[in-house]
Structures are given as C-alpha cells and as structure tokens.
Amino acid sequence: MEIAIVGSGYVGLVTGVCLAEIGHDVTCIDVDKTKINKLKKGLVPIYEPGLDKLLVKNINNKRLKFSYSIKDGAQKATAIFIAVGTPSKKNGDADLTYVENVAREIAESMTDYKLVIEKSTVPAETGKKVAQTIRKYIPKKYRQGNKLLLDFDVASNPEFLREGSAVEDFMNPDRVVIGVESKRAEKLLREIYKPLKPKMVVTNINSAELIKHASNSFLATKISFINAISQICTILEADVLKVAEGMGYDRRIGRQFLNAGIGYGGSCFPKDVDAFIRLSEKSGYKFHLLEQVREINEQQKDAFLKLIEDKMWIVKNKTIGLLGLAFKPNTDDMRNAPSIDLIRALQKEGAQIKAYDPEAVENTRKMVEGVTFSKDPYALAKGCDCLLLVTEWEEFHDLNFEKIRDLMNHPVIFDGRNLYHDKKLDKIGFEYYGIGRPAV
Ligand code: UDX
Numbered sequence: 001m002e003i004a005i006v007g008s009g010y011v012g013l014v015t016g017v018c019l020a021e022i023g024h025d026v027t028c029i030d031v032d033k034t035k036i037n038k039l040k041k042g043l044v045p046i047y048e049p050g051l052d053k054l055l056v057k058n059i060n061n062k063r064l065k066f067s068y069s070i071k072d073g074a075q076k077a078t079a080i081f082i083a084v085g086t087p088s089k090k091n092g093d094a095d096l097t098y099v100e101n102v103a104r105e106i107a108e109s110m111t112d113y114k115l116v117i118e119k120s121t122v123p124a125e126t127g128k129k130v131a132q133t134i135r136k137y138i139p140k141k142y143r144q145g146n147k148l149l150l151d152f153d154v155a156s157n158p159e160f161l162r163e164g165s166a167v168e169d170f171m172n173p174d175r176v177v178i179g180v181e182s183k184r185a186e187k188l189l190r191e192i193y194k195p196l197k198p199k200m201v202v203t204n205i206n207s208a209e210l211i212k213h214a215s216n217s218f219l220a221t222k223i224s225f226i227n228a229i230s231q232i233c234t235i236l237e238a239d240v241l242k243v244a245e246g247m248g249y250d251r252r253i254g255r256q257f258l259n260a261g262i263g264y265g266g267s268c269f270p271k272d273v274d275a276f277i278r279l280s281e282k283s284g285y286k287f288h289l290l291e292q293v294r295e296i297n298e299q300q301k302d303a304f305l306k307l308i309e310d311k312m313w314i315v316k317n318k319t320i321g322l323l324g325l326a327f328k329p330n331t332d333d334m335r336n337a338p339s340i341d342l343i344r345a346l347q348k349e350g351a352q353i354k355a356y357d358p359e360a361v362e363n364t365r366k367m368v369e370g371v372t373f374s375k376d377p378y379a380l381a382k383g384c385d386c387l388l389l390v391t392e393w394e395e396f397h398d399l400n401f402e403k404i405r406d407l408m409n410h411p412v413i414f415d416g417r418n419l420y421h422d423k424k425l426d427k428i429g430f431e432y433y434g435i436g437r438p439a440v
Helices: 010-021 033-040 051-060 070-075 097-109 126-137 166-171 183-196 205-236 240-248 269-282 288-312 338-348 361-365 377-381 401-407
Strands: 002-006 025-029 064-067 079-082 114-118 152-156 176-179 200-203 319-323 352-356 371-373 386-389 412-415 431-433
Touching: 002 010, 002 070, 010 025, 010 051, 010 064, 010 079, 010 166, 025 033, 025 070, 033 064, 051 064, 051 166, 064 070, 070 097, 079 097, 079 183, 097 114, 097 126, 114 126, 114 183, 126 152, 126 205, 152 183, 152 205, 176 183, 176 205, 183 200, 200 205, 205 240, 205 269, 205 288, 269 288, 288 338, 288 386, 288 412, 288 431, 319 338, 319 377, 338 352, 352 361, 352 377, 361 371, 377 401
Parallel strands: 002 025, 002 079, 025 064, 079 114, 114 152, 176 200, 319 352, 319 386, 352 371, 386 412, 412 431
Antiparallel strands: 152 176
16 A cells, blocks of 8 residues: 655654555655655664664665655555654643644645544544644635545554564554544555554544553553552562562563563653643543652652662762663663653762763763763773663673672662662672662
C-alpha cells in the first residue's frame, strides 16, 4: 500500500521503516530539512538498534522515501499516519498544535480518499477534532454547499514500541490496536498489518486512544508501586529484589516492570501520566491514583539523591562519576532522564561531575554544563569519590571491579538499578548501596 508518515521522530521513523520492510511503499515526512536530508542519505539521526540497517535496505529497494512536504508526500498515499510530537503544556495538557497543523495540511492537499491515522499519543476525542479539521479545510472545489465531494476516514492506531527495542517491538507486537468508525478504515488497517499476523483489537476511536493512556499509566503505576515498596524495604531492612521475585511468580502480577530504581523517565511515561491526569480531570474524574504514581516517581529520584548525600556526608568538592546518562539502555534519548536532575542537584551542592554513556553524551552536552565526559568506565572511575550506576547498559554488567576500585579515590558505588546486587562488591572493598536492599 502507498503510505505516508508525517513526523519522523522515534515513533514515525520506526513505523515508516518497518512498514516499508513489510512490503509497503512509504514516504516519511518531516519539517526538519536537515533531518530529512540525513535520512535520504541513509543516516539515522537517533540511536536505535537495527534501525540503520533496515533504513538503508529499504531506501535501496526503493520502498522508502523522504520528503519535507506533506503535499508531495501525502497526496499519492492512501493511508497517512500522523506521528508528530504532542509535548506537555505547562498545565499538563497535551499540546496538539502540530496534530492540527498536519490535519489541515492533509485536507488542503487532498485530491482523493484518505485514511488518516493518529499514531501519536493523543487525548481521547482527538480523532473527532482531526475529522472536524479535515472537513473544514478540504478545498472549495471539492465542496457542494455543505456536501463534501471527497471521502476520508480518521482512525486511531496507538503505538506501544519501546525505545531501545523499537524495531523488534514493531515487528513482533503483543497486539495491534485500531480505533475505527468505518468498515473501509478497518479493512485498510487490517491490510497494512497483515504481514505481521498480529492479535488485533478493533474498537472505536475513543477506546483506542484510551487503551494507549491506560497501558502506559498502568506500567508507570507498576514501577511506582515497586519503588514505593523499595522505600519500605529500606526502612524494614527487607530486600525489594526478593519481594519483586516473590510477587512476579504470580502470573496475575508478572515480574516485568517491577524493577525498583531511580524513577521512570523518557519521552512517554512522565508526559503520558500528566496528560491522562489532565484528561481525566477535564472529563470530571479526579485520578488520585495517578497523581500518587507521579508523586512517588518524584520522591524516588529525591530518595536516591538523599542516599548519596547521607552516605557521602559532604558532597562539596567530591568527584562523582555517573555510569550511564540515558533514561534506559540502548537509546541516546535524554528526555526526562533522571540523570539530568541528579547532575544539577549535585552540582548545586558543589560536586564535580564526571560521566560516561555509550550513546547519550552528545545529547547530554546540550542539557548540562560543567560535566567532564569520559571515554569509558575506567577513565570515568579514575579519581572519583563515588560512582552512581544510572543506566543499566549491557557493557556495565561485567566490569573489572578490582581495576575500578584501584582507580577510584574511594571505592563507593550507589547502584541506582540494583545491577550489581549479586556481585558481592563489598567483599572486594567497595562501600555498596543498592535500592531498597538491606545494608551490606
Ligand atoms: C514506554 C512503554 O513501555 C511503551 O510501550 C510506550 O510505547 C512508550 O513508553 P519507553 O519509554 O521506551 O516505553 O521505555 P520503558 O522500557 O517502558 O521504560 C520507561 C522508564 O521506566 C525507563 O526510565 C526505565 O528505566 C523505567 N523502568 C522500567 C523502571 O524504572 N523499572 C522497570 O521495571 C521498568
């Protein structure tokens, strides 16, 4: 099928490349000309495992094209995905300016039937607004009084892919959710995803939009739940890892997303929880549970900072090394990464900050000043008074800790992900602190 994707960020680009890979003719569109020019040359502007190979492959076999013009890119497409950003406004509402602009431009360039599909995470009822916008901006030549001479459908198809495993998630979805209001739209969407043979959930547009909100908020709730348990574990000298294991074997609960840490970050959970709280409030329901989820997440970040301040006693003039910066492994994304608040708070106290991350250094440079970046974990350890394990990158799993110990001023590790819980670092002379674990 001829498909256009408007917005070539994480979601849009992965969707476009993967849809080309499964056999469609795809045009990825973005207003950022530098980005589009890079993509045309086969260069991926983000770090996402596997994406670069598929991009080049599908450019070469001519199934993947790029454009900065909606008019050029979308006019020949039957299905147009909207995957533009929906950032949070100050009050937590999702800012839908980009979505509206795209809907208007699609309408203005329409010459035949279009299926317009929302892929961005948007508040319920956005589908209706998109349809209204398209109706309003379809050119005069395609109107007869109140009657439109062009047909179109709006649908919702929320994306559940995770950064760092986005290609894998797209190709092997747990489910594909489609919100549709017509048989024609349903048929086209089923055809688009047919090669993946996915479990399909077909519903109306509002329900599809809500599935996305409910899923992300539920996962965030699971993380905040275990983070709250980790605080109780600290007080009671219990072990959050054992609590999670014991809970996780219950198939109704499951072990996934029960890793206590330094709070969830990224471009989705913080923004989506805010947006769902606002959406519920506006529709007349006060979602106290989600307010607590957000609150616990903030407390978890503060608790890690307090632990460092408590154990280091005086932070001023100490050299602190961050192992990892990204909000999770396998990404260079620094949006809402807990490391940023951590760096700023420690710098405010007068600490010298060093950091190493395999992919996220360039993006971090744009957000903080005064940080010394190291070339590997060992260069980082040199001269540090303590290390903070912030992101559980694969390459941090098996470090040479004897070497690290000898390079540091003082061998102290604050393990924000409980990555080294079974390494018995205390036995080789480290002062070791995990999250929600009995002191060693
Ligand atoms: C999330 C959803 O998983 C995905 O379905 C949706 O489409 C977008 O949002 P993503 O933000 O890429 O994906 O990453 P995810 O793996 O879900 O992790 C989000 C944050 O939660 C990270 O900061 C991670 O470190 C944290 N996390 C995750 C925990 O602290 N504990 C866990 O057990 C799991």
